Amino acid sequence: MKYYSLNQNAPKVSFERAVIQGLAPDKGLYFPESITALPAHFFENIENLSNEEIAFSAIQQFVGDEIPEAELKKIINETLCFEFPTVKVEDSIYSLELYHGPTMAFKDVGARFMSRCLAYFNKGKTEQKNTVLVATSGDTGGAVASGFLGVNGVDVVILYPSGKVSDIQERQLTTLGQNIKALEVDGVFDDCQDMVKKAFLDESLDFKNLTSANSINIARWLPQMFYFFFAYKQLKSLGKPLVVSCPSGNFGNICAGIMAKKLGLPIEHFVAATNVNDTVPQFLVTGKYEPKPSKATISNAMDVGNPSNFVRIQELYNNDLNAFQKDFTSFSYDDELTTETLKSIYVKTGYIAEPHGVVGYLGLKKEMQNHPNAIGVFLETAHPIKFLDVVEPILKIELPIPVQIETVLNKEKVSVKIKTYDQLKSFLHSS
Ligand SMILES: *Cc1c(COP(=O)(O)O)cnc(C)c1O
Numbered sequence: 156m157k158y159y160s161l162n163q164n165a166p167k168v169s170f171e172r173a174v175i176q177g178l179a180p181d182k183g184l185y186f187p188e189s190i191t192a193l194p195a196h197f198f199e200n201i202e203n204l205s206n207e208e209i210a211f212s213a214i215q216q217f218v219g220d221e222i223p224e225a226e227l228k229k230i231i232n233e234t235l236c237f238e239f240p241t242v243k244v245e246d247s248i249y250s251l252e253l254y255h256g257p258t259m260a261f262k263d264v265g266a267r268f269m270s271r272c273l274a275y276f277n278k279g280k281t282e283q284k285n286t287v288l289v290a291t292s293g294d295t296g297g298a299v300a301s302g303f304l305g306v307n308g309v310d311v312v313i314l315y316p317s318g319k320v321s322d323i324q325e326r327q328l329t330t331l332g333q334n335i336k337a338l339e340v341d342g343v344f345d346d347c348q349d350m351v352k353k354a355f356l357d358e359s360l361d362f363k364n365l366t367s368a369n370s371i372n373i374a375r376w377l378p379q380m381f382y383f384f385f386a387y388k389q390l391k392s393l394g395k396p397l398v399v400s401c402p403s404g405n406f407g408n409i410c411a412g413i414m415a416k417k418l419g420l421p422i423e424h425f426v427a428a429t430n431v432n433d434t435v436p437q438f439l440v441t442g443k444y445e446p447k448p449s450k451a452t453i454s455n456a457m458d459v460g461n462p463s464n465f466v467r468i469q470e471l472y473n474n475d476l477n478a479f480q481k482d483f484t485s486f487s488y489d490d491e492l493t494t495e496t497l498k499s500i501y502v503k504t505g506y507i508a509e510p511h512g513v514v515g516y517l518g519l520k521k522e523m524q525n526h527p528n529a530i531g532v533f534l535e536t537a538h539p540i541k542f543l544d545v546v547e548p549i550l551k552i553e554l555p556i557p558v559q560i561e562t563v564l565n566k567e568k569v570s571v572k573i574k575t576y577d578q579l580k581s582f583l584h585s586s
Pocket of ligand 1: 370456
């Protein structure tokens with residue numbers, strides 16, 4: 156499979172090059188040259204397939220012959236080492252829990268898949284080292300750290316804003332050691348992001364083979380298709396159309412869902428639910444795409460003012476706004492309603508959600524008014540324990556600590572403090 160840059164000003168590249176580079180030289184996102192739907196019998200028979208078989212069928216065309224079948228199957232098996240249950244929350248509404256992985260964030264899937272692809276491409280090339288550089292507002296860093304731990308030939312450097320991530324998140328980033336380095340930035344998430352962007356443009360750092368592990372990277376973005384298939388497999392026997400709501404920040408997750416639909420997955424409608432960072436909901440109202448600086452919210456993994464994957468969604472609809480709006484709506488919710496709803500879901504149903512999932516739930520409930528006969532699914536993108544500072548005081552309960560979290564709690568934090576881009580640069584030169 157070849158990939159082209161959505162800025163249309165760079166050569167087409169292989170899957171391998173696209174994964175290693177992350178972003179095209181013209182700063183465009185890579186996009187597959189063709190998308191072939193899966194045959195009808197695949198969907199007719201999906202309940203008889205394992206998750207691994209489904210994932211292989213979904214991703215194979217995007218990898219092509221660049222990773223042999225047996226290797227790709229091994230990568231998929233290692234990626235999908237946990238469950239993806241759909242849990243009934245109320246009549247016709249299900250939570251697709253994506254948080255049962257090693258760091259209890261859905262980003263585990265993409266991070267595990269991408270790291271193993273890079274490891275495969277590095278095999279036997281002793282001189283080829285890659286440095287994954289990633290800025291995190293909390294959740295990405297932990298998933299990337301865990302997914303890449305011990306991966307041959309890959310160094311990981313994570314930048315996070317000092318004092319702005321939760322204690323659990325910080326430990327997930329800073330306690331692993333080996334090939335994982337954490338830089339604690341005196342600043343906010345946008346400062347981390349700016350430094351990372353600057354480093355990618357800095358030719359004096361070319362020798363580090365810098366790549367990104369954000370959802371701009373195709374090997375992190377595409378495997379996110381898998382769980383939309385898993386939701387369908389579990390809910391198919393109900394015999395009703397599906398409406399799926401994704402709590403959205405960079406819009407990688409929902410873009411993967413739309414890609415799954417392109418492959419033939421029967422999803423009737425998508426909702427992109429956002430917090431007050433409402434660039435896309437506003438676009439659907441006004442027709443103008445106006446990125447803004449991000450605002451801090453309690454669903455902080457979605458505090459994104461300029462969602463990077465939105466251009467991919469537009470490409471999936473050939474920039475046809477009418478076709479797009481038939482399949483897709485987008486709504487924005489503030490912290491106050493999110494807090495109230497987190498509480499009312501718990502009081503009415505006993506289900507413990509967390510702020511991101513609740514934003515998804517709110518968007519779903521609104522859209523379901525137009526689909527009275529459908530089943531609604533919202534993505535629960537993180538375990539409530541990851542946002543215990545928010546969830547516990549609202550629900551007035553104490554959450555039990557899952558084993559995945561317990562194991563990092565008593566490990567020692569190791570980080571290097573930086574403030575400026577020059578400090579990042581000298582760190583990269585010396586490491
Ligand atoms: C990253 C993240 C999101 C947003 O996903 P996108 O693919 O960036 O839209 C939502 N919830 C949580 C918990 C996340 O970590």
